[in-house]
Amino acid sequence: MDLLVCPLCKGPLGHDHATHELVCAADRLAFPIRDGIAVMLESEARNLDAPPPGSTNAASPSADGNGAV
Numbered sequence: 001m002d003l004l005v006c007p008l009c010k011g012p013l014g015h016d017h018a019t020h021e022l023v024c025a026a027d028r029l030a031f032p033i034r035d036g037i038a039v040m041l042e043s044e045a046r047n048l049d050a051p052p053p054g055s056t057n058a059a060s061p062s063a064d065g066n067g068a069v
């Protein structure tokens with residue numbers, strides 16, 4: 001595989017084998033790898049500081065009524 005760099009800062013990218021993403025620690029962005037091809041588009045990148053999909057309620061107070069934490 002060619003050495004890939006961040007399209008924004010031209011810095012080196014780390015390969016996250018768990019999520020199949022190329023991660024730029026400087027920009028806090030993760031670029032997806034689809035069908036073995038890295039998608040080096042800022043518009044496709046995931047912000048590492050944003051909560052992952054499916055946990056939209058994680059930051060909200062418990063609305064269950066039980067208040068179990």
Ligand SMILES: [Zn+2]
Binds near residue numbers: 006007009010011024
């Ligand atoms: Zn970068």
